[in-house]
Amino acid sequence: MNKYELIVQDLKTDIAIGTYPAYSRLPSVAQLCEQYEVSKITINKALEVLEQQGLIFRRKGSGTFVKKLEEGTQIKPSKEVSGQMEGFMAEHAARGERVKSKVYTFEVERPSEYIAKALDISTEDFVYRIVRVRLVEGTAQVIEYTYMPISLVPNLKMAHLEHSIYNYIESEIGLKIANAHRVIRAVMPTEVEASRLEISTGDPLLEVEQIGYIDDGRAFEYSISRHAHGYEFMTISMH
Structure with a gap:
């Protein structure tokens, strides 16, 4: 996928969820260039696509604005986004790879203001806090820090964490996972992360900060996943 296509995908998600x-x-071209670390040509190409799709319009001297869609119109996530929402285990199982999870933390707590805002809940509500490492064919690939509102994902057990939380949410609770808003960046691991992923503290990780949504627009997950071992997700960094 080209850089401009990734930007189109990201901005479409922002429009769909009401950001x-x-x-x-929308932010100015200069601001978007800084945000996505790309050239003006790339940003303008992305905006042209959104304009052709009828999602935005431009006013000379004023900027770029989001169009009001006709009633009943929905912005559907792209095929790539839908596929990515299958979950880590499903993604690798489809390739015939064995996935295991090592759970380090499984607690119930009240969320910080930042996490509460991301999940659109109160700081007085309760969330699960989960820290686990996902292993593919015995190799530690990613460390995940996940927060889920108990009100939306009740009765979560350790057995679900060791396998697929997404499968539990869809198959047992009956919710439909729809899409996600992601921010991608490169980070360096902490000593603890390096130890758990069996890498050096000098090896960069690909961090994916994500808010996952079910089909009625409610956020069911806020997570930060840090991927090691050359994991490929996107080709640009987003801040």
Whole structure:
């Protein structure tokens, strides 16, 4: 996938979840260049695609604005986003790879203001806090820090964490996982992360910060996943 296509995908998600509501102004081209660390040509190409799809309009001298969609119109996630929402275990199982999870933390706590805002809940509500490492064919690939509202994902057990939480949410609770808003960046591991992933503290990780949504728009997950061993997810860093 080209860089401009990734930006289109990201901005479409922002529009779909209301980060940029109807008639709101998008960041300037210069701001988007800085945000996505790409050239003006790339940003303009992404904006052209969104304009062709009828999602935005431009006003000379004023900026770029989000169009008000006709009633009943939905912005559907791209095939790539839908596929990525299958979950880590399903993704690798489809390739015939064995996946195991090593759980380090499974607690119930009240969320910080940042996490509460991401999940659109109160700081007085309760969330699960989960820390686990996912192993593929015995090799530690990713460390995940996950927060889920208990009100939306009740009765979560250790057995679910050791296998697939997404499968539990869809098959047992009956919720439909729809899409996600992601921010991708490169980070360096902490000593603890390096130890758990069996890498050096000098080896960079690909961090994926994600808010996952079910089909009615409610957030069911806030997570930070840090991927090692040359994991490929996107080709640009987003801040």
